[in-house]
Amino acid sequence: MGEQTAFAKMNGLGNEIIVADMRGRSDRVAPAAAIALAHDPATRFDQLMAIHDPKTLDTDYYVEIINCDGTQAQACGNGMRCVVQALAAETGRNSFTFETLAGILTAEEHAGGLISVDMGKPRFGWQEIPLAEEFHDTRRIELQVGPIDDPVLHSPSAASMGNPHAIFWVDRDVWSYELEKFGPLLENHPIFPERANISIAQITASDALTLRTWERSAGLTLACGSAACAAAVSAARTDRTGRNVTVTVPGGPLLIEWREDDHVLMTGPAEWEFAGSFDPATGAWMRDADAAPLNAIGKRGVA
Numbered sequence: 001m002g003e004q005t006a007f008a009k010m011n012g013l014g015n016e017i018i019v020a021d022m023r024g025r026s027d028r029v030a031p032a033a034a035i036a037l038a039h040d041p042a043t044r045f046d047q048l049m050a051i052h053d054p055k056t057l058d059t060d061y062y063v064e065i066i067n068c069d070g071t072q073a074q075a076c077g078n079g080m081r082c083v084v085q086a087l088a089a090e091t092g093r094n095s096f097t098f099e100t101l102a103g104i105l106t107a108e109e110h111a112g113g114l115i116s117v118d119m120g121k122p123r124f125g126w127q128e129i130p131l132a133e134e135f136h137d138t139r140r141i142e143l144q145v146g147p148i149d150d151p152v153l154h155s156p157s158a159a160s161m162g163n164p165h166a167i168f169w170v171d172r173d174v175w176s177y178e179l180e181k182f183g184p185l186l187e188n189h190p191i192f193p194e195r196a197n198i199s200i201a202q203i204t205a206s207d208a209l210t211l212r213t214w215e216r217s218a219g220l221t222l223a224c225g226s227a228a229c230a231a232a233v234s235a236a237r238t239d240r241t242g243r244n245v246t247v248t249v250p251g252g253p254l255l256i257e258w259r260e261d262d263h264v265l266m267t268g269p270a271e272w273e274f275a276g277s278f279d280p281a282t283g284a285w286m287r288d289a290d291a292a293p294l295n296a297i298g299k300r301g302v303a
């Protein structure tokens with residue numbers, strides 16, 4: 001067995017997350033190790049957030065985001081809140097600057113335990129999302145599911161929060177759509193050359209919407225923070241809501257603020273489950289309540 005490293009099993013509104021401590025090491029979590037952990041019912045996760053030493057001046061850590069199928073994701077809002085809670089418990093600090101594939105993000109844990117992450121600026125250009133065809137207006141792209149004259153879903157908004165998103169606007173309850181059936185087809189539609197996270201959104205007030213997401217690589221999840229951001233900015237951009245929106249996902253509410261400086265601030269909770277250590281080469285793991293250092297979060301509130 002290779003050199004073990006600490007991890008914390010956490011969740012952000014039910015989005016299953018592993019926070020892995022890869023600081024001070026030159027190796028990375030192997031895709032096969034991630035897949036092995038994702039397939040074990042005890043450690044199953046949607047995303048694994050690997051905390052590395054910083055690569056860039058003025059950042060605290062580099063965070064690599066790995067989906068449960070071993071592929072990399074550029075952004076993961078729920079995972080970032082889990083990383084912040086873990087690091088806040090370990091260091092006693094409450095604000096951090098991270099580098100991810102989506103860019104440099106800042107984040108803060110508030111006194112009541114909620115965590116805000118500045119998810120950066122959304123991008124709407126068809127090449128930035130990316131889409132395979134030129135669309136001047138990504139508030140509404142040509143894509144539909146079902147019969148041509150009576151589609152079940154149609155004309156989604158498209159946006160990038162570092163990762164690609166499509167949001168289908170619906171009038172009925174989001175649970176009345178078979179997202180598990182349409183999600184895989186839409187995720188892999190040729191219009192999305194890097195695949196996409198697919199969401200269904202119903203506006204419920206001028207400052208609220210409900211959202212279900214089929215995540216790229218992970219499938220149906222209880223929450224997708226970057227999708228909540230993409231849906232909120234797309235709702236504001238299409239005059240469906242204002243710029244401050246409560247996005248209710250199956251796991252609970254997220255507060256999304258699209259600030260005047262164009263940055264998107266996501267606020268919500270994170271929850272610690274248990275701690276352990278694992279081998280980043282193979283995924284072999286053990287539960288270990290006393291392992292250092294991320295397991296400090298395991299002692300939150302415990303004498």
Ligand SMILES: N[C@@H](CCC[C@H](N)C(=O)O)C(=O)O
Nearest residue numbers: 073076077078163224225226
């Ligand atoms: N759960 C995440 C999004 C995860 C990334 C996604 N699967 C992708 O590949 O883009 C979130 O909370 O944002």
